[in-house]
Amino acid sequence: MSKQRIIETNEGIQGELTIEIFDRFARIMRDKGWNNVENFYKAGITKGNVLEIGPGPGYIGLEWLKQSTNSKLTGCEISCDMIKMAEKNAKEYGFEARTNYIEGNAMQMPLQDETFDAAFSNGSLHEWEDPIRVFNEIYRVLKPGGLYCITDMRRDVNPVIKWSIYLSTKPKEIRPGFLTSLNASYTVTEIRNLLNKSELKNASASKEFFGLCISGKK
């Protein structure tokens, strides 16, 4: 049995200092190639008009775009400070014309029905106040046949892996936040129960080495 979930705030990451520290952390992860982009490809998300939920500083989607020429990415992000960082990073990649970051809560996205060919998200699920509402929103904004893939950490990760990641996480200032996020994350069983109550009830949810991966087709 894994420990009970301890929820995080639902305000996303705010404030320039935290944003700057998170950006440094996400950049290090990007440089190590730890980005889950491979999972999005495995789920069949290879091109098109794509939505990213909770892009943070943007590296995940920007790395995906690097391999998907001709594709466009819209990021729906709750924190306006993160949006500024993502826009700065998109410029560094030379992808301003292929990216559009909008401020919005994933539980009620300011986006039209049936707009996107696919949707993905990494490391944001554990922060969503009501994941069922977000799953339903993903269903709403996807075109028929649209693909989705959501990756995140998993609370019941092996403790040896948990602590070795904790100790190797840089910059050091991010470590307390890593534990808070891990404690707020779900197990695959919990996620399957939530998916079953949503429009994404046909999704598959799998246990990964460190995290979990949800994928499917509308």
Ligand SMILES: C[S@@+](CC[C@H](N)C(=O)[O-])C[C@H]1O[C@@H](n2cnc3c(N)ncnc32)[C@H](O)[C@@H]1O
């Ligand atoms: C831990 S960060 C992960 C950022 C990025 N996806 C990555 O993997 O590096 C989670 C991001 O999700 C955003 N977020 C949290 N709740 C959200 C919500 N309800 N709607 C939109 N974005 C949200 C946060 O502001 C933050 O930028």
